[in-house]
Amino acid sequence: MNEQISADQINAAGHLMIGGCDAVDLAAQYGTPLVVYDVSQIRQQIRAFQRVFAKNQVDYTVSYASKAFAAVAMYQVVNQEGAHIDVVSGGEMYTALKAGFPLAHASFHGNNKSYDELVMAVKNHIGVVVVDNFHEIDLLNRVLEELDANVQVMLRITPGISAHTNKYIQTGQVDSKFGFDLESGQADQALEKVQASPRMTMIGLHAHIGSQIFEVAGFEGVANKLVAVADHWQKQFGYRARVINVGGGFGIRYVKDDQPLRPEEFVDAIIKAIKKAVAGTNLGQPAIWIEPGRSIAGPAGYNLYTVGSRKDLPGLKSYVTVDGGMGDNIRPALYQAQYETVLASDPQAPLKEHVRLAGKYCESGDILSQDQALPATKPGDILATLDTGAYGYAMASNYNRNPRPAVVFAENGHSQVVIKRESYDDLVHLDRPYEGK
Ligand SMILES: Cc1ncc(COP(=O)(O)O)c(C=O)c1O
Numbered sequence: 001m002n003e004q005i006s007a008d009q010i011n012a013a014g015h016l017m018i019g020g021c022d023a024v025d026l027a028a029q030y031g032t033p034l035v036v037y038d039v040s041q042i043r044q045q046i047r048a049f050q051r052v053f054a055k056n057q058v059d060y061t062v063s064y065a066s067k068a069f070a071a072v073a074m075y076q077v078v079n080q081e082g083a084h085i086d087v088v089s090g091g092e093m094y095t096a097l098k099a100g101f102p103l104a105h106a107s108f109h110g111n112n113k114s115y116d117e118l119v120m121a122v123k124n125h126i127g128v129v130v131v132d133n134f135h136e137i138d139l140l141n142r143v144l145e146e147l148d149a150n151v152q153v154m155l156r157i158t159p160g161i162s163a164h165t166n167k168y169i170q171t172g173q174v175d176s177k178f179g180f181d182l183e184s185g186q187a188d189q190a191l192e193k194v195q196a197s198p199r200m201t202m203i204g205l206h207a208h209i210g211s212q213i214f215e216v217a218g219f220e221g222v223a224n225k226l227v228a229v230a231d232h233w234q235k236q237f238g239y240r241a242r243v244i245n246v247g248g249g250f251g252i253r254y255v256k257d258d259q260p261l262r263p264e265e266f267v268d269a270i271i272k273a274i275k276k277a278v279a280g281t282n283l284g285q286p287a288i289w290i291e292p293g294r295s296i297a298g299p300a301g302y303n304l305y306t307v308g309s310r311k312d313l314p315g316l317k318s319y320v321t322v323d324g325g326m327g328d329n330i331r332p333a334l335y336q337a338q339y340e341t342v343l344a345s346d347p348q349a350p351l352k353e354h355v356r357l358a359g360k361y362c363e364s365g366d367i368l369s370q371d372q373a374l375p376a377t378k379p380g381d382i383l384a385t386l387d388t389g390a391y392g393y394a395m396a397s398n399y400n401r402n403p404r405p406a407v408v409f410a411e412n413g414h415s416q417v418v419i420k421r422e423s424y425d426d427l428v429h430l431d432r433p434y435e436g437k
């Protein structure tokens, strides 16, 4: 019995439903590999975050970390729900602009924002630039002078908190490429530099300790640390922070051993920690901003595949191979990430065997799951990998010149392609014949 599939996700034919659509039909209609989002799940998670702030009566911003999954349609949905976004590149900004997303509701992150990206952000009236390093302060000052413009900024602080997660997705420890260090005094220097700029308005502090975090203590730690820094800045420099931005990182359930709190419960704990910490200061209650990516996009996403070849070896686990793999979901190969996969035509079918679920890429590491329990399968069956919505399509590649899959949004029984499947022509679109001597 797969606990990640609820009874109302199975239709009369016994098939998996996504956004009110039959997953087997979606695969037949749009082809595989296919990425499908249940749009109402995206909306529900954003609303759950908003409700927890309303309940605690604090000024807030829910800012979707769009690196988890960015597309014109996704920015539209986030905008409809009244959430903000964070962007980390010119490409994300451009996509948001194409979606009609007001960049005044966007924060611009990154540890090496380029001159051109800063120009784009400032010209399009970005809401906040989250300043990461000294080079950026100088570059941004230059851009603001040249454009005769002003901008709101936050400073990204490295809080010296190591999140308990894969080391490739930890970002809060002192030895990190992101943000201004506290201990060495860099954060204080950065505040003085930003305050000395007549064109920057400093609205608050930001920290992000990592991703796929299950322990609430890390988030309470970052909340306390940011309030302590804000208190120090008020006493030392007379600067009063209006915003405390604790980043994202709320862990989600991929497999049954994962037992995180619900994302909004992490946020409830953060709000309470900040309220308690500011009570001992003269800061007043700052606005609290969060930047969830995975928890909004992840559980809403499904990757559909068609089963192809199979390899059985005496005494060893069999390989069942699908028509996608590391090109549409690099996370198992990159972080040993685990997922659950079900048979779309019968997600609750009795399980018959444990297999290695392999991808089609020319790479031994292209294994979507090292140990997936499945019912009997045959070529042509449709498999659905669950909870793939964050950092799946977003990190997709054309490795082996495989076209990237289509992305479909499904909601209330309607489905629509929101990113077209790449064609072979798309793959050679940027190529130019070599005209050497
Ligand atoms: C600055 C910042 N904010 C938010 C996020 C989103 O994190 P998550 O997708 O784990 O919620 C990230 C990525 O880890 C990040 O770097």
Ligand SMILES: N[C@@H](CCCC[NH3+])C(=O)O
Pocket: 067, 169, 211, 212, 331, 335, 390, 391
């Ligand atoms: N790509 C990572 C998360 C990185 C978050 C970026 N700040 C993952 O799939 O878990």
